[in-house]
Amino acid sequence: MRIIVCIKQILDPRGLTVNRKAEKVFVNREEYLIDPASKAALEAAESFKGANAEVIAISIGPARVDEALREAMARGADRSILIRSDEPLDAFVVANLLAAAIDKIGDVDLVLCGDRSLDTACGEVAPRLAEALNLPSILNAAKIEIKEDSLTATVRQSGFLNVESKLPAVVAIMAEAFTGKHASAWRLIDAYKKWSVETWSTSDFGLSAEDLHPLATKKEVAFPPERQFGTQVKNAKELMMMLKRERIMSNE
Amino acid sequence: MTRLTFSDAPHDIWIVAETIDGQLTPLTKELTYGARMSADMMGFYVKVALLGSNVSELAAELFPVGADRVYVIDDARLKDFSSDMWTQALSDLFAAQSPEFVLFGATSIGAAIAPRLAQRFGAGLISNCISLKIDDFDRCFIGRRNVYGDEYYEVMSTAGSKSHFATVLPDTFGEPYPDASRSGEVENIEVDLNQIVERVKSLGSTPYELPHKKLKQARRIVSVGRQVGDVEVAKSLAQSLRAEFAGARESIDEGYIDEDRVIGITGERVAPELYIALGIRGDTQHLFGMKDARYVVAVYPESDAPMLKHADAAIVDDPAKVAKELMQLLHK
Numbered sequence: 139m140r141i142i143v144c145i146k147q148i149l150d151p152r153g154l155t156v157n158r159k160a161e162k163v164f165v166n167r168e169e170y171l172i173d174p175a176s177k178a179a180l181e182a183a184e185s186f187k188g189a190n191a192e193v194i195a196i197s198i199g200p201a202r203v204d205e206a207l208r209e210a211m212a213r214g215a216d217r218s219i220l221i222r223s224d225e226p227l228d229a230f231v232v233a234n235l236l237a238a239a240i241d242k243i244g245d246v247d248l249v250l251c252g253d254r255s256l257d258t259a260c261g262e263v264a265p266r267l268a269e270a271l272n273l274p275s276i277l278n279a280a281k282i283e284i285k286e287d288s289l290t291a292t293v294r295q296s297g298f299l300n301v302e303s304k305l306p307a308v309v310a311i312m313a314e315a316f317t318g319k320h321a322s323a324w325r326l327i328d329a330y331k332k333w334s335v336e337t338w339s340t341s342d343f344g345l346s347a348e349d350l351h352p353l354a355t356k357k358e359v360a361f362p363p364e365r366q367f368g369t370q371v372k373n374a375k376e377l378m379m380m381l382k383r384e385r386i387m388s389n390e
Numbered sequence: 391m392t393r394l395t396f397s398d399a400p401h402d403i404w405i406v407a408e409t410i411d412g413q414l415t416p417l418t419k420e421l422t423y424g425a426r427m428s429a430d431m432m433g434f435y436v437k438v439a440l441l442g443s444n445v446s447e448l449a450a451e452l453f454p455v456g457a458d459r460v461y462v463i464d465d466a467r468l469k470d471f472s473s474d475m476w477t478q479a480l481s482d483l484f485a486a487q488s489p490e491f492v493l494f495g496a497t498s499i500g501a502a503i504a505p506r507l508a509q510r511f512g513a514g515l516i517s518n519c520i521s522l523k524i525d526d527f528d529r530c531f532i533g534r535r536n537v538y539g540d541e542y543y544e545v546m547s548t549a550g551s552k553s554h555f556a557t558v559l560p561d562t563f564g565e566p567y568p569d570a571s572r573s574g575e576v577e578n579i580e581v582d583l584n585q586i587v588e589r590v591k592s593l594g595s596t597p598y599e600l601p602h603k604k605l606k607q608a609r610r611i612v613s614v615g616r617q618v619g620d621v622e623v624a625k626s627l628a629q630s631l632r633a634e635f636a637g638a639r640e641s642i643d644e645g646y647i648d649e650d651r652v653i654g655i656t657g658e659r660v661a662p663e664l665y666i667a668l669g670i671r672g673d674t675q676h677l678f679g680m681k682d683a684r685y686v687v688a689v690y691p692e693s694d695a696p697m698l699k700h701a702d703a704a705i706v707d708d709p710a711k712v713a714k715e716l717m718q719l720l721h722k
Contacts, residue, residue, distance in 0.1 A: 151538050151541075151655050151674055151675060151678065152655065152673075154541075154674055156541045156542050163542060229505065230508070230512070230515075233509055256655065258537055258544065259518065259536065260517040262505040262508075262515065262517055263505075264505075265501070265502055265503075265509075266505045266506065266508070269505070269506040274474070274589035274590050275473065275502070275506075275590075277498070277501060277502055278498070280598060281598065290593070292596055298597070298598035300592075300596045301590050301591060301593060302591045303589055307589075314602075314606075314659075315600065315601070316601070317601045317602075318649075318650070351550075353508075353512065353513065353514035353548060353551035354515055354516055354546050354547070354548050354551075355549070355550075356544050356546055357546065357547045359543060359544055359545065360542065360543040360545050361543065362540065362543070368686070368688065368698060368699065368700070368703055368704040369702065369703055370705075370706075371703045371704065371705045373705070373707070373712070373715065374705075375719065377687060377705065377712070377716065378716065378719045381703075384685055384702075386663060386685050387664070
């Protein structure tokens with residue numbers, strides 16, 4: 139069985155300071171990390187490795203994404219592919235590129251994505267990719283099980299729901315499903331010293347200029363009004379009164 | 391990929407309606423109303439795609455909030471939402487009508503079908519908009535969306551694409567102001583759903599618990615940072631409030647908490663009724679993890695801490711002292 143995991147690398151928000159008054163985002167430390175939802179998708183894929191699954195991680199972006207893919211290998215991916223692109227992309231182009239790469243790899247049984255990334259939280263790539271590959275899509279999944287040629291997923295709606303689909307399928311895993319497992323130390327060393335990331339180019343797939351042209355573009359950033367100081371409270375007694383008034387605390 | 395084609399005639403804004411328990415959702419009416427406001431400026435018509443089973447009579451409710459024409463696709467197979475059926479029904483409708491601007495609710499339905507249809511028709515899509523307008527110069531959507539929670543916004547544009555889609559969050563356009571004298575037309579559309587097999591089947595609800603649910607489901611949390619002063623006091627405050635004890639990432643270094651008790655971007659995101667932050671300065675990373683809390687109390691020794699700005703009640707004082715006093719009041 140062959141599983142593809144689509145990885146998104148995001149700017150680490152710990153290095154950001156948002157100054158609403160100055161209407162600026164200051165990047166103090168430019169560091170990147172694997173998006174938490176992609177990490178959850180990797181973890182889900184890794185759980186099938188006992189069942190002889192081959193896990194391939196794919197990402198798109200500039201050279202710095204190499205690091206995310208090495209971490210993906212440390213977290214269980216057998217191969218990793220970077221589609222090199224230095225252009226700003228939107229979900230339309232990302233889905234076209236991923237679909238083309240997945241077609242090129244061939245014989246894919248399952249495609250996993252993160253459901254919503256921490257930065258933009260659009261959740262567009264999984265359903266778009268399913269459309270481009272003409273596959274069923276399951277969104278907001280917390281857990282998946284595979285039985286022969288079909289898959290059962292536990293998805294969050296108002297509560298949790300089991301859904302079933304034939305393979306191949308595209309499943310988006312939510313970030314909250316991540317159990318917090320660390321990468322194995324040996325794999326981590328191998329990922330940096332022994333293994334390498336395959337690099338493909340956006341021109342490898344015979345996609346038209348139209349397929350590679352973003353349809354939604356970022357114009358600028360904007361800021362909500364500066365947050366106001368909360369109600370100043372003098373001491374614990376006043377605080378207690380406020381908590382009671384707000385019905386946060388009854389007489390206990 | 392089939393691109394939608396347009397004549398030079400004035401065009402229209404579409405809304406994909408959603409129903410719940412046989413009623414239109416409030417968001418559907420809000421979107422129709424929002425579309426009306428833009429349509430009046432652009433000289434457009436407002437059209438609604440209403441899908442479902444026995445939904446025809448709901449069309450009349452859409453005219454007062456701004457619809458000019460409602461396209462009803464009434465089919466028993468559309469009763470419950472199904473991604474493949476809805477995508478196909480809308481795809482047939484869009485191919486016939488070539489909508490230039492389409493609004494979806496930023497709901498689980500919108501999230502499932504808007505990206506699919508946008509991919510199919512090569513439409514520019516802005517997801518989860520918190521404000522949206524039609525730019526009359528570029529003739530496209532300009533929409534804002536949240537980045538990193540709601541730290542700041544990105545202003546997105548669909549300029550350059552032929553058709554424009556957006557999914558929109560509630561409260562973007564505000565409460566509709568209905569005009570009972572307005573009327574419109576209803577058109578019933580037949581689509582052929584016989585060829586469509588829903589590929590994802592529901593097996594019904596299931597009990598399931600996400601990992602780390604203890605903090606996530608906590609109703610009260612006492613959280614500490616480097617400046618807490620005396621962590622034991624904070625712990626006993628948590629106990630007397632029957633609250634979970636947690637902390638900002640920096641308090642791991644101080645030995646106050648373990649890895650599984652960290653609140654923030656790289657830890658847990660929580661939404662308790664009451665969140666008491668003791669000695670937490672409140673960097674972006676931490677604020678992201680607790681901003682959904684209903685009521686936030688912050689105690690910090692210096693008045694310039696960002697945490698104080700994110701609190702409903704802020705005290706500039708020694709956290710351990712305040713915690714001790716609070717405990718005394720609790721036990722009295």
